[in-house]
Amino acid sequence: MMDLSKQLWEKALGRIQTKVDSQSFNLWFKPLKINFSSETIDLLVPNAFFRDWLAERYMDLIQAEINSVSQVP
DSSP: OHHHHHHHHHHHHHHHHTTSOHHHIIIIITTOEEEEOSSOEEEEOSSHHHHHHHHHHTHHHHHHHHHHHHOOO
């Protein structure tokens, strides 16, 4: 499952990268780590400020892209 999870996250990041400017992508998305479990996806962030900033500005985008790449054809 770990390989599939990493592949899904890489695909989602690729899609996100086309929707935000490169400075924002490098600052806010490249540092993210992800932890998939059977029922949740956890984004691992450096600190609370980082978490709050992403939640306020990018969570809808992150959720949409993860949902998009994880759909079974």
